[in-house]
Amino acid sequence: MSKVLPDLSYTKTHEWVKSATDGSVTIGITDHAQEALGDIVFVEVPQQGRKLAAGEAFAVVESVKAASDIYSPVAGEVMESNSQLTDSPEKINADAYGSWIVRLKPANPAELKALLDAKAYEQVLKDEK
């Protein structure tokens, strides 16, 4: 059974969102997502300063098996991308919640409230089975 951490927010498309005290958020893919993808071999990250709409595909994670788009849970501007993942994409398999893909400055922090909590995300996983 894949891990779901209690203190993160989630999307139906298997991204996780972690809020920092400065109002920024980091975004990655969930343990379930990395497990479904299998061995990850390539991550394409967005440029700093890129403005994202909620639901916009902003990164690509490729496993041996398939390419998968990563969608922005909220609107915002890319503050930083995790360049470590460019060299070591397999880090996502080893620790999905420790491997953030981008740090985002949300355009409208209220959007964060609409995300799934851990319990709701666990239900999404159950329903998918």
Next chain:
Amino acid sequence: MGKQTVLYDTHVASGARMVDFGGWDMPVNYGSQIEEHHAVRRDAGMFDVSHMTVLDLEGANTREFLGKLLANDVGKLRVPGKALYSCMLNEQGGVIDDLIVYFLRDDWFRMVVNAATHDKDLDWITEQAQAFDVMINERDLAMIAVQGPNARSKAVQALPAEAREAALALKPFTALKYGGFFIARTGYTGEDGFEIMLPPAQAADFWKSLHAQGVVPCGLGARDTLRLEAAMNLYGQDMDERVSPLEAGLDWTVAWDPAERVFIGRYALEAQRDVGIKRKLVGLLLEEPGVMRSHQKVIAEGAGEGEITSGTFSPTLQHSIALARVPVNTAGNVQVDIRGKLCKARVVKPPFVRNGKVLIK
């Protein structure tokens, strides 16, 4: 719910991720697909390939029938147990399927065809066989491929003791029968090894004793990266009925001699050969980060456009590789459209990897 092989429960119990493959629920990976891949390149891995179709063709005219049915020439098969890879073509020279045929006796040949093409293959073969009075029996056998540099030495430990010596003495592309076992020194990974057919009731125990010998269970995911590194075509991806063997890198499997052997598709192939093919299958090596995938567009400057037929990340090369069908005069560098981004790739002569060694420069 798809069809299940006799090893289905064994796979699920060992934590396999099951996916649909040609109507069958098959293991795609057990743990890390890349580690399964390396196990085969460096030691020994095993694959459940029981979904594949085993056909026994029997009757005095079987050799003559296969001489018409197959583009490669079963006339080359003189010693019992010898195997041959061939395409089965339609009248237009398109590939209906690719297969391995084994010569067992003058009135008995065995054929292994793909799972996804089961129905159309049987229809076609049955129709063509009518004029030859050949009986076609589909066999209910489990099949396990054991592949890797140490595959044979490990696999024989799981075989009946009396069969070991003969199994180890098998030459490449030959097979033997021992009791209910049919042991062939063939495979689909670019490594040495066996493909072993056996009664379904014995398959789970045999799988377990292979595992006890240190043979690593591998899924279809690793099978795909291994065969692609070895540049072995996958039917339905690298060729199909709209493609001739000459356009699929399979010229070497077409037996033009003897000229009087009129196999199905021969005239179409001859016409294509005489005019010259317009498309060919090449290997591509991506020269930047990213992964090439099937159906991506290939742009060859001055030659035209083509398409990736199979693409992946090569665990051995740590780089993306692909097979692509491109205009015949394509050479040097090309561009691949990876989701809207044009990436540089180099045309290389496949295979990429064989017997654990990287073969491209």
